[in-house]
Amino acid sequence: MKKVLISLICLAVAATAFWGIRKYRDNQFGISITLQQSEFPVGKSVEIPVTALATGVYEEKAVTLVPEIGGNVDWNKVGQYTLTVTARYKKKVKTENFTVTVTDKEAPVLTLLTKEGYFTLPGGTYEEEGYTAVDNYDGDITDRVELTRDGDTIRYSVTDANGNTSTAERTIVYSDPLAPVITLNGEPEMTIMRRKPYLEEGATAVDNYDGDVTEQIVLSGGVDTSVVGEHMVTYTVKDSSGNKATAVRYIHVIESDRPIGDEEEAKGKVIYLTFDDGPSPYTRQLLDVLDKYNVKATFFVVYNKNFVDMIGEEFRRGHAVGIHCYNHDYSIVYKSEAAYWEDFEKMQAVIKEQTGQRTNLLRFPGGSSNTVSRKHEKGLMTKLAKQMGEKGYYYFDWNVLSGDAEAKPISTDEVFKNVTKGIEGLKGRPAVVLQHDIKKFSLDAVERIIQWGLENGYTFLPLDETSFGAHHGINN
Numbered sequence: 411m412k413k414v415l416i417s418l419i420c421l422a423v424a425a426t427a428f429w430g431i432r433k434y435r436d437n438q439f440g441i442s443i444t445l446q447q448s449e450f451p452v453g454k455s456v457e458i459p460v461t462a463l464a465t466g467v468y469e470e471k472a473v474t475l476v477p478e479i480g481g482n483v484d485w486n487k488v489g490q491y492t493l494t495v496t497a498r499y500k501k502k503v504k505t506e507n508f509t510v511t512v513t514d515k516e517a518p519v520l521t522l523l524t525k526e527g528y529f530t531l532p533g534g535t536y537e538e539e540g541y542t543a544v545d546n547y548d549g550d551i552t553d554r555v556e557l558t559r560d561g562d563t564i565r566y567s568v569t570d571a572n573g574n575t576s577t578a579e580r581t582i583v584y585s586d587p588l589a590p591v592i593t594l595n596g597e598p599e600m601t602i603m604r605r606k607p608y609l610e611e612g613a614t615a616v617d618n619y620d621g622d623v624t625e626q627i628v629l630s631g632g633v634d635t636s637v638v639g640e641h642m643v644t645y646t647v648k649d650s651s652g653n654k655a656t657a658v659r660y661i662h663v664i665e666s667d668r669p670i671g672d673e674e675e676a677k678g679k680v681i682y683l684t685f686d687d688g689p690s691p692y693t694r695q696l697l698d699v700l701d702k703y704n705v706k707a708t709f710f711v712v713y714n715k716n717f718v719d720m721i722g723e724e725f726r727r728g729h730a731v732g733i734h735c736y737n738h739d740y741s742i743v744y745k746s747e748a749a750y751w752e753d754f755e756k757m758q759a760v761i762k763e764q765t766g767q768r769t770n771l772l773r774f775p776g777g778s779s780n781t782v783s784r785k786h787e788k789g790l791m792t793k794l795a796k797q798m799g800e801k802g803y804y805y806f807d808w809n810v811l812s813g814d815a816e817a818k819p820i821s822t823d824e825v826f827k828n829v830t831k832g833i834e835g836l837k838g839r840p841a842v843v844l845q846h847d848i849k850k851f852s853l854d855a856v857e858r859i860i861q862w863g864l865e866n867g868y869t870f871l872p873l874d875e876t877s878f879g880a881h882h883g884i885n886n
Protein backbone atom coordinates (compact mmCIF):
# COMPACT_ATOMS: atom_id res chain seq x y z
CA MET A 411 0.00 0.00 0.00
CA LYS A 412 2.81 2.30 0.94
CA LYS A 413 4.51 1.30 -2.26
CA VAL A 414 1.47 2.21 -4.26
CA LEU A 415 1.22 5.58 -2.57
CA ILE A 416 4.87 6.35 -3.31
CA SER A 417 4.31 5.42 -6.93
CA LEU A 418 1.30 7.69 -7.17
CA ILE A 419 3.21 10.57 -5.61
CA CYS A 420 6.03 10.03 -8.06
CA LEU A 421 3.66 9.98 -10.95
CA ALA A 422 2.01 13.19 -9.77
CA VAL A 423 5.36 14.89 -9.43
CA ALA A 424 6.40 13.70 -12.89
CA ALA A 425 3.18 14.88 -14.46
CA THR A 426 3.44 18.24 -12.74
CA ALA A 427 7.00 18.58 -13.92
CA PHE A 428 6.07 17.58 -17.43
CA TRP A 429 3.25 20.09 -17.66
CA GLY A 430 5.35 22.73 -16.05
CA ILE A 431 8.18 22.26 -18.49
CA ARG A 432 5.74 22.12 -21.28
CA LYS A 433 4.20 25.40 -20.25
CA TYR A 434 7.62 26.95 -19.78
CA ARG A 435 8.67 25.88 -23.19
CA ASP A 436 5.55 27.35 -24.69
CA ASN A 437 6.30 30.64 -23.08
CA GLN A 438 9.80 30.63 -24.50
CA PHE A 439 8.53 31.04 -28.12
CA GLY A 440 9.10 34.47 -29.73
CA ILE A 441 7.46 35.86 -32.90
CA SER A 442 9.38 38.19 -35.14
CA ILE A 443 7.87 40.08 -38.11
CA THR A 444 9.96 41.62 -40.84
CA LEU A 445 8.96 43.88 -43.74
CA GLN A 446 11.62 43.48 -46.39
CA GLN A 447 10.59 46.47 -48.45
CA SER A 448 9.11 49.71 -47.31
CA GLU A 449 9.21 51.84 -50.48
CA PHE A 450 6.93 51.08 -53.45
CA PRO A 451 6.62 52.63 -56.95
CA VAL A 452 3.32 54.42 -57.41
CA GLY A 453 0.68 52.86 -59.62
CA LYS A 454 2.18 49.36 -59.72
CA SER A 455 0.32 46.28 -58.53
CA VAL A 456 1.90 45.37 -55.22
CA GLU A 457 2.53 42.17 -53.30
CA ILE A 458 3.78 43.20 -49.89
CA PRO A 459 6.81 41.15 -48.89
CA VAL A 460 6.43 40.39 -45.18
CA THR A 461 7.88 37.48 -43.24
CA ALA A 462 6.85 36.40 -39.77
CA LEU A 463 8.72 33.78 -37.80
CA ALA A 464 8.19 32.00 -34.52
CA THR A 465 11.32 30.67 -32.83
CA GLY A 466 11.79 28.59 -29.65
CA VAL A 467 14.73 28.45 -27.26
CA TYR A 468 14.93 24.68 -26.65
CA GLU A 469 14.40 23.46 -30.04
CA GLU A 470 16.14 25.76 -32.36
CA LYS A 471 13.57 25.66 -35.01
CA ALA A 472 11.91 28.41 -36.83
CA VAL A 473 8.34 28.24 -37.98
CA THR A 474 7.15 30.40 -40.82
CA LEU A 475 3.86 32.02 -40.07
CA VAL A 476 1.28 33.53 -42.39
CA PRO A 477 0.82 37.10 -41.27
CA GLU A 478 -2.34 39.14 -41.65
CA ILE A 479 -1.77 42.55 -43.18
CA GLY A 480 -4.03 45.47 -42.47
CA GLY A 481 -4.05 49.21 -43.02
CA ASN A 482 -5.19 51.51 -45.79
CA VAL A 483 -2.62 52.09 -48.51
CA ASP A 484 -3.48 53.85 -51.81
CA TRP A 485 -0.91 52.38 -54.11
CA ASN A 486 -1.88 54.85 -56.83
CA LYS A 487 -1.08 57.89 -54.73
CA VAL A 488 2.29 59.07 -53.58
CA GLY A 489 2.48 59.26 -49.75
CA GLN A 490 3.28 57.51 -46.43
CA TYR A 491 1.01 54.86 -45.02
CA THR A 492 0.91 52.60 -41.93
CA LEU A 493 0.68 48.83 -42.32
CA THR A 494 -0.43 46.66 -39.39
CA VAL A 495 0.95 43.14 -39.50
CA THR A 496 -0.35 40.45 -37.17
CA ALA A 497 1.16 36.99 -36.73
CA ARG A 498 -0.09 34.16 -34.53
CA TYR A 499 1.63 31.05 -33.16
CA LYS A 500 -0.18 28.73 -30.83
CA LYS A 501 -1.71 31.06 -28.29
CA LYS A 502 0.67 33.88 -28.95
CA VAL A 503 -0.28 36.89 -31.07
CA LYS A 504 2.02 39.61 -32.24
CA THR A 505 1.02 42.83 -33.97
CA GLU A 506 3.49 45.33 -35.35
CA ASN A 507 3.11 48.61 -37.30
CA PHE A 508 5.28 49.50 -40.28
CA THR A 509 5.53 52.70 -42.28
CA VAL A 510 5.50 52.24 -46.08
CA THR A 511 6.12 54.91 -48.70
CA VAL A 512 4.53 55.06 -52.16
CA THR A 513 6.96 56.99 -54.38
CA ASP A 514 7.27 58.35 -57.94
CA LYS A 515 10.82 58.09 -59.20
CA GLU A 516 10.00 57.69 -62.88
CA ALA A 517 10.94 60.58 -65.18
CA PRO A 518 8.51 61.87 -67.82
CA VAL A 519 8.79 60.67 -71.40
CA LEU A 520 9.96 63.60 -73.53
CA THR A 521 9.46 63.12 -77.27
CA LEU A 522 10.73 65.48 -79.98
CA LEU A 523 8.45 65.67 -83.02
CA THR A 524 9.46 66.21 -86.64
CA LYS A 525 7.19 67.75 -89.21
CA GLU A 526 6.88 65.92 -92.49
CA GLY A 527 8.57 67.95 -95.22
CA TYR A 528 9.91 70.58 -92.85
CA PHE A 529 13.32 72.09 -93.55
CA THR A 530 15.27 75.15 -92.50
CA LEU A 531 16.81 77.05 -95.39
CA PRO A 532 20.47 78.04 -94.99
CA GLY A 533 20.41 81.31 -93.10
CA GLY A 534 16.75 80.78 -92.27
CA THR A 535 14.95 80.69 -88.94
CA TYR A 536 14.11 77.37 -87.32
CA GLU A 537 10.44 76.95 -86.61
CA GLU A 538 9.80 74.64 -83.68
CA GLU A 539 8.48 71.32 -84.95
CA GLY A 540 7.01 70.41 -81.57
CA TYR A 541 7.42 67.99 -78.66
CA THR A 542 5.39 66.12 -76.06
CA ALA A 543 6.00 65.26 -72.43
CA VAL A 544 3.96 62.57 -70.71
CA ASP A 545 4.55 61.56 -67.11
CA ASN A 546 3.52 58.28 -65.53
CA TYR A 547 2.05 60.11 -62.54
CA ASP A 548 1.31 63.69 -63.68
CA GLY A 549 -0.03 62.79 -67.14
CA ASP A 550 0.50 65.25 -70.01
CA ILE A 551 2.97 67.90 -68.89
CA THR A 552 3.93 69.19 -72.35
CA ASP A 553 3.23 72.72 -71.14
CA ARG A 554 5.98 72.35 -68.54
CA VAL A 555 8.70 71.72 -71.14
CA GLU A 556 11.36 74.41 -71.11
CA LEU A 557 13.46 75.26 -74.17
CA THR A 558 16.91 76.78 -74.26
CA ARG A 559 18.84 77.56 -77.40
CA ASP A 560 22.60 77.32 -77.75
CA GLY A 561 23.74 78.09 -81.28
CA ASP A 562 22.12 75.49 -83.52
CA THR A 563 21.27 73.24 -80.57
CA ILE A 564 17.93 73.36 -78.81
CA ARG A 565 17.70 71.76 -75.39
CA TYR A 566 14.41 70.60 -73.99
CA SER A 567 13.85 69.89 -70.29
CA VAL A 568 10.83 68.86 -68.27
CA THR A 569 10.42 68.01 -64.56
CA ASP A 570 7.45 66.24 -63.04
CA ALA A 571 5.76 67.16 -59.78
CA ASN A 572 7.97 64.72 -57.89
CA GLY A 573 11.19 66.20 -59.17
CA ASN A 574 12.04 63.72 -61.90
CA THR A 575 13.62 65.40 -64.93
CA SER A 576 13.97 64.39 -68.62
CA THR A 577 16.02 66.21 -71.21
CA ALA A 578 16.42 66.03 -74.98
CA GLU A 579 18.41 67.84 -77.65
CA ARG A 580 17.85 68.79 -81.24
CA THR A 581 20.43 70.12 -83.69
CA ILE A 582 19.09 72.31 -86.47
CA VAL A 583 20.03 71.07 -89.94
CA TYR A 584 20.01 73.65 -92.69
CA SER A 585 19.05 72.46 -96.16
CA ASP A 586 17.22 73.31 -99.35
CA PRO A 587 15.58 70.14 -100.63
CA LEU A 588 13.31 71.90 -103.13
CA ALA A 589 14.06 72.04 -106.86
CA PRO A 590 13.34 75.16 -108.90
CA VAL A 591 10.05 75.42 -110.74
CA ILE A 592 10.24 75.73 -114.52
CA THR A 593 7.49 77.49 -116.44
CA LEU A 594 7.47 77.14 -120.19
CA ASN A 595 6.75 80.22 -122.25
CA GLY A 596 4.11 79.42 -124.81
CA GLU A 597 2.40 76.10 -125.19
CA PRO A 598 3.89 72.97 -123.60
CA GLU A 599 2.51 70.96 -126.46
CA MET A 600 2.20 72.25 -129.98
CA THR A 601 1.58 71.15 -133.49
CA ILE A 602 3.43 72.70 -136.38
CA MET A 603 3.46 71.89 -140.02
CA ARG A 604 6.41 70.27 -141.63
CA ARG A 605 9.08 72.76 -142.69
CA LYS A 606 7.36 75.62 -140.87
CA PRO A 607 9.78 77.30 -138.51
CA TYR A 608 9.78 76.29 -134.85
CA LEU A 609 10.27 79.34 -132.68
CA GLU A 610 11.89 78.62 -129.35
CA GLU A 611 9.98 80.63 -126.78
CA GLY A 612 12.09 79.49 -123.86
CA ALA A 613 11.15 79.10 -120.23
CA THR A 614 11.58 80.75 -116.88
CA ALA A 615 12.71 79.13 -113.64
CA VAL A 616 12.32 80.27 -110.06
CA ASP A 617 13.93 78.60 -107.07
CA ASN A 618 12.71 78.82 -103.48
CA TYR A 619 16.22 79.71 -102.32
CA ASP A 620 18.15 81.09 -105.32
CA GLY A 621 15.29 83.11 -106.78
CA ASP A 622 15.27 83.61 -110.54
CA VAL A 623 17.44 80.92 -112.16
CA THR A 624 16.15 81.39 -115.70
CA GLU A 625 19.69 82.06 -116.93
CA GLN A 626 20.80 78.60 -115.78
CA ILE A 627 18.23 76.74 -117.88
CA VAL A 628 19.85 74.34 -120.32
CA LEU A 629 17.98 73.21 -123.41
CA SER A 630 18.45 69.84 -125.01
CA GLY A 631 16.82 68.00 -127.84
CA GLY A 632 15.48 70.01 -130.69
CA VAL A 633 13.01 70.26 -133.45
CA ASP A 634 13.91 69.20 -136.96
CA THR A 635 10.76 70.40 -138.66
CA SER A 636 11.66 68.51 -141.80
CA VAL A 637 10.86 65.29 -139.96
CA VAL A 638 7.23 64.41 -139.40
CA GLY A 639 6.63 63.04 -135.89
CA GLU A 640 7.00 63.95 -132.26
CA HIS A 641 9.90 66.12 -131.18
CA MET A 642 10.89 67.18 -127.68
CA VAL A 643 12.74 70.09 -126.20
CA THR A 644 13.91 69.45 -122.65
CA TYR A 645 14.59 72.28 -120.23
CA THR A 646 16.80 71.49 -117.25
CA VAL A 647 17.88 73.70 -114.39
CA LYS A 648 19.73 73.12 -111.12
CA ASP A 649 19.73 75.29 -108.02
CA SER A 650 22.81 76.01 -105.91
CA SER A 651 22.01 73.00 -103.70
CA GLY A 652 22.03 70.73 -106.73
CA ASN A 653 18.27 70.18 -106.90
CA LYS A 654 17.36 69.55 -110.50
CA ALA A 655 14.14 70.38 -112.32
CA THR A 656 13.13 69.30 -115.79
CA ALA A 657 10.35 70.34 -118.12
CA VAL A 658 9.55 69.08 -121.59
CA ARG A 659 7.85 70.68 -124.55
CA TYR A 660 6.34 68.35 -127.13
CA ILE A 661 6.22 69.46 -130.74
CA HIS A 662 4.24 67.42 -133.18
CA VAL A 663 5.41 68.02 -136.72
CA ILE A 664 2.72 67.11 -139.23
CA GLU A 665 2.77 66.96 -143.01
CA SER A 666 2.41 70.51 -144.29
CA ASP A 667 1.38 69.97 -147.87
CA ARG A 668 -2.24 70.75 -147.34
CA PRO A 669 -4.26 73.86 -148.18
CA ILE A 670 -4.23 75.22 -144.67
CA GLY A 671 -1.43 77.80 -144.97
CA ASP A 672 -1.78 81.32 -143.73
CA GLU A 673 -4.84 83.27 -142.72
CA GLU A 674 -5.74 84.44 -146.19
CA GLU A 675 -5.58 80.89 -147.50
CA ALA A 676 -7.90 79.78 -144.75
CA LYS A 677 -10.42 82.36 -145.83
CA GLY A 678 -10.18 80.92 -149.35
CA LYS A 679 -9.83 82.33 -152.86
CA VAL A 680 -6.13 83.14 -152.87
CA ILE A 681 -4.15 83.25 -156.13
CA TYR A 682 -0.37 83.03 -156.16
CA LEU A 683 0.88 84.16 -159.58
CA THR A 684 4.30 82.63 -160.16
CA PHE A 685 6.70 83.27 -163.02
CA ASP A 686 9.60 80.97 -163.91
CA ASP A 687 12.68 81.21 -166.09
CA GLY A 688 12.97 85.01 -166.08
CA PRO A 689 14.02 87.70 -166.01
CA SER A 690 13.59 88.53 -169.68
CA PRO A 691 13.04 91.59 -171.88
CA TYR A 692 9.34 91.36 -170.90
CA THR A 693 9.78 91.33 -167.16
CA ARG A 694 9.69 95.12 -166.67
CA GLN A 695 6.43 95.35 -168.57
CA LEU A 696 4.98 92.60 -166.36
CA LEU A 697 6.11 94.45 -163.22
CA ASP A 698 4.30 97.56 -164.42
CA VAL A 699 1.06 95.63 -164.94
CA LEU A 700 1.34 94.12 -161.46
CA ASP A 701 2.00 97.58 -159.98
CA LYS A 702 -1.04 98.96 -161.74
CA TYR A 703 -3.25 96.63 -159.72
CA ASN A 704 -0.96 96.54 -156.69
CA VAL A 705 -0.70 92.78 -157.09
CA LYS A 706 2.33 90.99 -155.62
CA ALA A 707 3.59 87.86 -157.33
CA THR A 708 6.49 85.41 -157.09
CA PHE A 709 9.47 85.07 -159.43
CA PHE A 710 11.51 81.86 -159.58
CA VAL A 711 14.52 83.24 -161.36
CA VAL A 712 17.36 81.95 -163.48
CA TYR A 713 20.61 83.63 -164.38
CA ASN A 714 20.43 85.85 -167.46
CA LYS A 715 23.34 88.26 -167.57
CA ASN A 716 21.45 90.78 -169.72
CA PHE A 717 18.53 91.18 -167.32
CA VAL A 718 20.02 90.15 -164.01
CA ASP A 719 19.27 93.56 -162.48
CA MET A 720 15.55 92.89 -162.92
CA ILE A 721 15.83 90.47 -160.01
CA GLY A 722 16.60 93.41 -157.73
CA GLU A 723 13.78 95.34 -159.35
CA GLU A 724 11.27 92.53 -158.61
CA PHE A 725 12.37 92.48 -155.01
CA ARG A 726 12.18 96.25 -154.57
CA ARG A 727 8.65 96.31 -155.96
CA GLY A 728 7.56 93.92 -153.20
CA HIS A 729 7.48 90.62 -155.05
CA ALA A 730 8.82 87.36 -153.73
CA VAL A 731 12.03 86.12 -155.36
CA GLY A 732 12.94 82.45 -155.25
CA ILE A 733 15.55 80.20 -156.82
CA HIS A 734 14.77 78.32 -159.98
CA CYS A 735 18.30 77.53 -161.17
CA TYR A 736 21.44 79.12 -162.42
CA ASN A 737 21.67 77.04 -165.56
CA HIS A 738 18.33 75.82 -166.94
CA ASP A 739 19.85 72.76 -168.54
CA TYR A 740 18.60 69.53 -166.96
CA SER A 741 21.71 67.64 -167.90
CA ILE A 742 23.76 70.14 -165.92
CA VAL A 743 21.52 70.98 -162.96
CA TYR A 744 20.40 67.38 -162.35
CA LYS A 745 23.69 65.75 -163.23
CA SER A 746 24.16 64.81 -159.57
CA GLU A 747 23.24 65.85 -156.07
CA ALA A 748 26.44 67.84 -155.81
CA ALA A 749 25.83 69.47 -159.19
CA TYR A 750 22.37 70.54 -158.12
CA TRP A 751 23.63 72.22 -154.94
CA GLU A 752 26.47 73.88 -156.78
CA ASP A 753 23.96 75.37 -159.25
CA PHE A 754 21.63 76.30 -156.38
CA GLU A 755 24.32 78.19 -154.48
CA LYS A 756 25.42 80.01 -157.63
CA MET A 757 21.88 81.32 -158.13
CA GLN A 758 21.56 82.08 -154.46
CA ALA A 759 24.67 84.26 -154.73
CA VAL A 760 23.15 86.16 -157.66
CA ILE A 761 19.95 86.78 -155.70
CA LYS A 762 21.91 87.88 -152.64
CA GLU A 763 23.82 90.34 -154.76
CA GLN A 764 20.62 91.69 -156.29
CA THR A 765 18.34 91.80 -153.27
CA GLY A 766 20.78 91.99 -150.38
CA GLN A 767 19.52 88.73 -148.90
CA ARG A 768 19.37 85.02 -149.49
CA THR A 769 16.01 83.50 -150.29
CA ASN A 770 14.52 80.38 -148.75
CA LEU A 771 11.95 79.87 -151.52
CA LEU A 772 12.56 77.76 -154.60
CA ARG A 773 11.01 75.86 -157.43
CA PHE A 774 12.81 72.85 -158.87
CA PRO A 775 13.40 73.04 -162.63
CA GLY A 776 10.60 70.88 -164.09
CA GLY A 777 8.92 70.79 -160.66
CA SER A 778 9.50 68.24 -157.88
CA SER A 779 7.61 65.67 -159.98
CA ASN A 780 10.09 65.78 -162.88
CA THR A 781 11.32 62.50 -164.24
CA VAL A 782 14.16 63.91 -166.30
CA SER A 783 16.46 63.82 -163.25
CA ARG A 784 16.08 60.03 -163.15
CA LYS A 785 18.26 59.77 -166.22
CA HIS A 786 21.14 61.23 -164.24
CA GLU A 787 20.69 60.04 -160.67
CA LYS A 788 18.06 57.68 -159.31
CA GLY A 789 16.17 59.06 -156.26
CA LEU A 790 17.66 62.50 -156.72
CA MET A 791 14.38 64.43 -156.26
CA THR A 792 13.48 62.44 -153.15
CA LYS A 793 16.86 63.31 -151.67
CA LEU A 794 16.71 66.96 -152.67
CA ALA A 795 13.16 67.48 -151.39
CA LYS A 796 14.18 66.05 -148.01
CA GLN A 797 17.32 68.16 -147.89
CA MET A 798 15.29 71.30 -148.60
CA GLY A 799 13.27 70.67 -145.48
CA GLU A 800 16.36 69.97 -143.43
CA LYS A 801 18.07 73.12 -144.63
CA GLY A 802 15.05 75.32 -144.05
CA TYR A 803 14.10 75.92 -147.67
CA TYR A 804 10.54 75.85 -148.97
CA TYR A 805 9.90 74.45 -152.40
CA PHE A 806 6.81 75.14 -154.42
CA ASP A 807 5.18 73.34 -157.32
CA TRP A 808 1.91 74.48 -158.85
CA ASN A 809 -1.69 73.41 -159.19
CA VAL A 810 -2.77 75.67 -162.10
CA LEU A 811 -1.02 75.33 -165.45
CA SER A 812 -1.13 78.17 -167.94
CA GLY A 813 0.12 75.85 -170.67
CA ASP A 814 2.58 78.50 -171.86
CA ALA A 815 5.52 76.09 -171.90
CA GLU A 816 4.16 73.56 -174.37
CA ALA A 817 6.25 72.84 -177.44
CA LYS A 818 3.44 74.14 -179.62
CA PRO A 819 2.78 77.77 -178.65
CA ILE A 820 -0.75 78.69 -177.61
CA SER A 821 -2.56 82.02 -177.76
CA THR A 822 -2.93 84.66 -175.05
CA ASP A 823 -6.63 83.79 -174.95
CA GLU A 824 -5.82 80.16 -174.32
CA VAL A 825 -3.46 81.14 -171.49
CA PHE A 826 -6.27 83.21 -169.95
CA LYS A 827 -8.74 80.34 -170.28
CA ASN A 828 -6.33 77.73 -168.91
CA VAL A 829 -5.54 79.85 -165.87
CA THR A 830 -9.09 80.95 -165.01
CA LYS A 831 -10.60 77.48 -165.59
CA GLY A 832 -7.81 75.98 -163.50
CA ILE A 833 -8.47 78.37 -160.64
CA GLU A 834 -12.24 77.79 -160.79
CA GLY A 835 -11.62 74.04 -160.67
CA LEU A 836 -9.98 74.44 -157.28
CA LYS A 837 -13.27 75.67 -155.82
CA GLY A 838 -11.76 78.28 -153.52
CA ARG A 839 -8.65 76.34 -152.53
CA PRO A 840 -5.42 78.29 -152.94
CA ALA A 841 -4.19 78.49 -156.53
CA VAL A 842 -0.51 78.42 -157.42
CA VAL A 843 -0.39 79.45 -161.08
CA LEU A 844 2.59 78.60 -163.26
CA GLN A 845 3.58 81.04 -166.01
CA HIS A 846 6.92 81.89 -167.59
CA ASP A 847 7.99 85.51 -167.90
CA ILE A 848 10.05 84.72 -170.97
CA LYS A 849 6.85 84.15 -172.98
CA LYS A 850 5.36 87.44 -174.14
CA PHE A 851 2.02 85.87 -175.19
CA SER A 852 1.64 84.46 -171.72
CA LEU A 853 2.42 87.74 -169.96
CA ASP A 854 -0.11 89.47 -172.18
CA ALA A 855 -2.81 87.47 -170.40
CA VAL A 856 -1.75 88.63 -166.91
CA GLU A 857 -3.75 91.88 -166.86
CA ARG A 858 -6.97 90.06 -167.81
CA ILE A 859 -6.26 87.33 -165.27
CA ILE A 860 -5.85 89.97 -162.53
CA GLN A 861 -9.04 91.79 -163.57
CA TRP A 862 -10.93 88.49 -163.64
CA GLY A 863 -9.58 87.52 -160.24
CA LEU A 864 -10.40 90.82 -158.56
CA GLU A 865 -13.90 90.85 -160.07
CA ASN A 866 -14.48 87.34 -158.72
CA GLY A 867 -13.32 88.11 -155.19
CA TYR A 868 -9.84 86.62 -155.28
CA THR A 869 -6.83 87.92 -153.39
CA PHE A 870 -3.39 87.90 -155.07
CA LEU A 871 -0.48 87.17 -152.76
CA PRO A 872 3.26 86.49 -153.05
CA LEU A 873 4.43 83.14 -151.75
CA ASP A 874 6.18 82.91 -148.40
CA GLU A 875 7.23 80.22 -145.95
CA THR A 876 3.70 79.77 -144.70
CA SER A 877 2.05 79.45 -148.10
CA PHE A 878 0.54 76.37 -149.66
CA GLY A 879 3.28 74.38 -151.39
CA ALA A 880 1.07 72.82 -154.11
CA HIS A 881 3.44 69.87 -153.98
CA HIS A 882 3.39 67.24 -156.70
CA GLY A 883 4.13 63.64 -156.03
CA ILE A 884 7.85 62.99 -156.37
CA ASN A 885 8.62 60.58 -159.21
CA ASN A 886 12.30 60.09 -158.69
Ligand SMILES: [Zn+2]
Pocket residue numbers: 686687734738775776
Ligand atom coordinates in the same frame (compact mmCIF):
# COMPACT_ATOMS: atom_id res chain seq x y z
ZN1 LIG B 1 11.83 76.39 -165.77
